[in-house]
Amino acid sequence: MKNIKSHFTFLKAERSGILCIIVLIFLVQGIYFYTNPTTTSERLFSATEVVQYQQQIDSLKLLALNTKPKHYPFNPNFISDYKGFTLGMSTAEIDRLHAFRATNKYVNSAAEFQTVTKVSDSLLNDIKPYFKFPEWVTQKKKKKVKYTSSYKTIKESIVVKKIDINKATIEELRKVYGIGEKLSARIVKYRTKLNGFVTEAQLNDVYGLKPEVIENVWKRFYLEKPIITPINLNTCTLAELLKVPYINYELADEIINQRILREGFKKIEELAKIQNFPSDKLEIIKLYLQIQ
Missing domain, CATH: 1.10.150.320 (Photosystem II 12 kDa extrinsic protein)
Structure with missing residues (x-):
């Protein structure tokens, strides 16, 4: 007990020092609370100004929500998740495109893009003006259309004069696609045996003639029945x-x-x-x- 009591026994000078320290602490705290700007009664903004600022912030948020992001031409084969989201595509539609691309295939038109992703017609109409496909794809389409139209014109301008198959020579028969030297000779030999074809069905009996080749034959030849004496x-x-x-x-x-x-x-x-x-x-x- 005597040892413990000795710890709380101070000299007069020590007691005066401790008292000075306590007074100094209270003095510093008082000065801090009275001079701290956050605790003063003065405010940086009035309540009216705060309301005005809040209204401006709300209007900017609303404008940002109603404003569509600006799109630039892009290749639809490389749409990322974020890009698809900004375009208005659903997660399922984006996943279908990624699954298609995973097979190392490409969409080469807006119609093919819709077939793969199954996007709605309205969404497709909104985004397809921004589709940009490689030049070789567009050039291939142009060449194909040009070839088809010119080929059709040439085909329509050619008039094939048909020949009586009972009078056709081996050389004339060989002009039919699918008939070579052997088949043409076989047709003539069988025709001679019959003394001339009397029905178109008899051409089916020639060995080696396929149905599609026979169809080509009647595009170039017709049948004039020979005179038969029963x-x-x-x-x-x-x-x-x-x-x-x-x-x-x-x-x-x-x-x-x-x-x-x-x-x-x-x-x-x-x-x-x-x-x-x-x-x-x-x-x-x-x-x-x-x-x-």
Whole structure:
């Protein structure tokens, strides 16, 4: 206890010094509070001025919200998230464009841009005037249009004079796209065997002729049916029957046998009942036969 008490025992001079320090602290604090500008009753702005300033700030904010950002020409293939947002695009629309570009593909027109992003017509009309595609894209479009129009004009000005296919030469047949030396010779050989084509369908029987090539043939040729002298089915010989298209030796022999058994055919359609008879060719075969 004596040791503790000794800490609070001061000399008269020490007590005077401590008292002076306390008085000095209060004096400094008093001077600070009375001279601090923030605590004085004077204000930098009046309440009216504050209201006016606040109104100006609010009007500037409203103007900023209603003012559209100024756009400059840009390539729509490189729209960033921020750029798309300022244009008015949704997050989904921007993501569709980025997914398309990730496949290393490019949009080359406003219509293609809408197809990829699925933006609305109104938004597309607002932003497409700013689209700027590379020069090679625009030049390619111009060249394509120019070529198409000139090609169409030339095509319309050419008048192809058609030729009777039964009189066409090998050289004339070779002018058809898709017909070479072998096919042209094959057509002439088959035509000779038939003594001339009597229907357009007979051209389908030429081996190697594709449907699209046959279509090209009829753009250059027409068919003038040859004069056919039908033979009497009930009196013709085996040799005469063999000259009829699609009738081979076995079928001709069977026709004569059936004619004997039937004591003659009443109508040509009865041939369809004979075994192995090409019923799908009956209409053509009828052109070469008659019953008297």
